[in-house]
Amino acid sequence: MDLSAGWGATYVTNARTIYEVDSLTAYLDRYASLWKKDLEVEVDEFLSASPTIHDFQIKFEELDAISRGLDEEPNHYVTYVKAFIERYINQVENIGNLLEEWDRNLQRNINNLDDIAFIMDTLRVIREKEIDTDRELIQCEEANALLSKFDLPYPKDIGDRVESVRCAFLRIKERVFFTTDHILSIQGGYKDGLLESIQELKESTKVFESDYDEVSWFTRNYCDVLKLYRKCPTNATFASQTRIWLTKISKNVTHLTNPQRYTVIKSVDLMVLNNF
DSSP states (O other): OHHHHHHHHHHHHHHHHHHHHHHGGGGGGTTHHHHHHHHHHHHHHHHHTOOOOOHHHHHHHHHHHHHHHHHHHHHHHHHHHHHHHHTTTTTHHHHHHHHHHHHHHOOOOOSSSSHHHHHHHHHHHHHHHHHHHHHHHHHHHHHHHHHTTOOOOHHHHHHHHHHHHHHHHHHHHHHHHHHHHHHHHHHHHHHHHHHHHHHHHHHHHHHHHHHHHHHHHHHHHHHHHHHHHOOOOTTTHHHHHHHHHHHHHHHHHHSSSGGGOOOOSOHHHHHHHHOO
């Protein structure tokens, strides 16, 4: 068994870890003198060199620069926390708005089939997005917990908002259950009404088809009669044939389902037919 391979992998891993730690703490090297040297020893060494006023001025400038750097360190916290919130917590607002929209849709009064279709579509959307919404909300909760763990400076109302959105999500899940149960309990009555409407539609379609056939026959023969009459109004043969056709047309007109609808006859043509 080759142990060198395992040792080499361990060495590389440890070396990488050391490098990562060093890279994270590198920016603190400028303050290393604060903890690497004993203050009293450092002062004695400084005084042993018989410093001038100018030397003290240089030392004071160094200490002032270190002091300003330490004062600015909290700004690093603020900047990183702000970026962290924008990336991992601010999305809780979008989640909250989405939950409010779902809640309004599920509270819609059911008065007809359109209302049922609308609510069923809302339930479908909730089922499709429930897992992703829960995952995003968990991420917001974990981010909020991390800020609290390190007691970082951030608005505390953000944590309250995350908690309220989680409660809203749980309420939506309960409302989905009750809404689905309610629709199942009332769908029987709407089903009967839908079947009756379908039957009425079928009957109306039959009436329409019958009227359409009658109109088609009447219009076709009416046009033929007028063409024949206008072609030779004084010819006895044509006049005889025209009377026969007019008699058939008049009988069919009286049997039409809605004869008053057939206004295709112009007033002048109607006068000709009446006087023929």
